[in-house]
Ligand SMILES: NC(=O)c1ccc[n+]([C@@H]2O[C@H](COP(=O)([O-])OP(=O)(O)OC[C@H]3O[C@@H](n4cnc5c(N)ncnc54)[C@H](O)[C@@H]3O)[C@@H](O)[C@H]2O)c1
C-alpha cells in the first residue's frame with residue numbers, strides 16, 4: 001500500500017526520516033498521527049512534553065512503534081539537536097511560544113523562543129544540507145493596509161486593501177511599546193534569515209504561515225490540563241467558558257476578524273509540502289481558509305450554538321460579556337484587524353484547497369471538547385479546593 005505512493009508529478013515517494021521539533025504540540029500531534037497512519041516515513045519527535053502524542057507512543061505493540069522515537073529535549077540547550085537533524089532527511093520546526101497572552105507579558109521569552117532558539121536549527125540544516133520546513137505565522141502580516149483608511153472609505157471593501165499575499169503584502173506592526181508585536185517581529189526576522197540562507201548558501205527551505213488552524217488538542221483547558229490562570233488561544237478560551245457555563249469574553253467588543261481552518265485540512269497541505277520538495281522548496285505558503293471568515297463575536301455566537309447542540313445543555317442568560325484588552329491581556333496588547341489568506345501560491349504549487357466549513361469544524365471540535373473535558377470540569381467546579 002505504502003509503496004504505491006506517488007508525488008504530484010507521478011514520481012514514487014521514497015520513505016524518509018523526519019526530525020520534528022515541537023512534535024508534542026497541537027499541530028505536531030496531528031502531523032505525527034497522519035504520518036504514522038498514512039505513510040511509511042519515520043519520525044524523530046522532539047519536544048519538552050509528549051502528552052498529546054502519548055497515544056502514538058504507547059503501547060510498544062502499536063504497529064508503527066518502530067517508526068516514531070520520542071526525544072524529550074529543550075532545543076535551547078541540548079547538544080543532541082545537531083545529531084538528530086543530521087540523522088534526518090527533513091527537519092520540521094514547530095517549536096515556539098505562540099499564545100498572544102505571552103507576547104506582551106513575556107516578550108523576552110517570546111523573542112528568544114521564536115528567533116534565537118530557532119537559529120541553531122536553521123544553521124544545522126544549512127551546514128548539513130538538510131531540508132527545512134519552518135513554521136512561521138500569518139501574524140507576520142500584522143495589520144491590513146485597509147485598517148488605516150477612514151472607517152467610511154469605500155476602499156475598505158476592495159480586496160487589494162486587505163487580502164494577504166505572500167509576495168506582495170507589507171508587514172505592518174504597531175509601535176515597539178505595543179509588545180504584542182514581539183512575536184510577529186521575531187517570526188519575520190527568522191523568515192528573512194531562512195530566506196537569506198536559501199539565497200546565499202543554498203538552504204532548501206519551505207516557510208509555512210498558518211492562518212488560525214483549530215481543532216482537537218489545541219492548547220489546554222485552564223485548571224484541567226493547564227494552569228488555572230493560563231490564557232490559551234481563543235478556541236480553548238471559549239471552550240473553557242462553554243464547559244463552565246459562563247459568558248464568553250469578547251476582547252474590545254470582539255470586532256476583529258479571523259479566518260479559521262480545520263487542522264485536518266491544514267495537515268493535508270503540510271503533507272503535500274513534505275512529499276513534493278521540488279514544488280515546495282524556496283516557497284512561502286499561506287495556509288488558511290478564506291471562506292471561513294467571522295468576527296470574534298460571530299465566532300462566540302456560533303460556538304455557543306454548536307456547543308448547546310452537541311452537549312444538549314440549555315442556554316445561559318448572558319452568553320457573552322465585553323472585556324477590555326487591557327483587562328484581559330494587560331498592557332501592550334494590540335490586535336490584527338482582519339486576516340484573509342490569498343491562496344494563489346499554494347494552489348499553483350500544490351493544488352491544495354481547504355474543505356471544511358466553520359460550522360462543521362466547530363461541530364467535530366466541540367464534540368471532542370465536550371467528551372474530553374465535561375466530566376473533569378464538572379468535578380473541578382463541584383470541588384474547587386484541591387484536596388491536598
Ligand atoms: N495553531 C495555529 O493556528 C498557528 C498559527 C500560526 C502559527 N503557528 C505556528 O505553528 C507552530 C506550532 O504551533 P502549535 O499551534 O502546534 O503550538 P503548540 O504550542 O501546541 O506547539 C508548540 C510545541 O513546541 C514545543 N516547544 C516550544 N519550545 C520548545 C523548546 N525550546 N524545545 C522543545 N520543544 C519546544 C512546545 O512544548 C509545544 O509542544 C508554532 O511555531 C506557531 O508559531 C500556529
Ligand SMILES: O=c1ccn([C@@H]2O[C@H](COP(=O)(O)OP(=O)(O)O[C@H]3OC[C@@H](O)[C@H](O)[C@H]3O)[C@@H](O)[C@H]2O)c(=O)[nH]1
Nearest residue numbers: 098100137139212232233234237249250251256296335
Ligand atoms: O477569550 C478570548 C480570547 C481571544 N479573543 C480574541 O480572539 C481573537 C483571536 O485570538 P487568538 O488567541 O486565537 O489569537 P490570534 O488570532 O490573535 O493570534 C494567533 O494567530 C496565529 C498564531 O501565530 C498564534 O497562534 C496566535 O498569535 C483576538 O482578537 C483576541 O483578542 C477574545 O475575544 N476572547
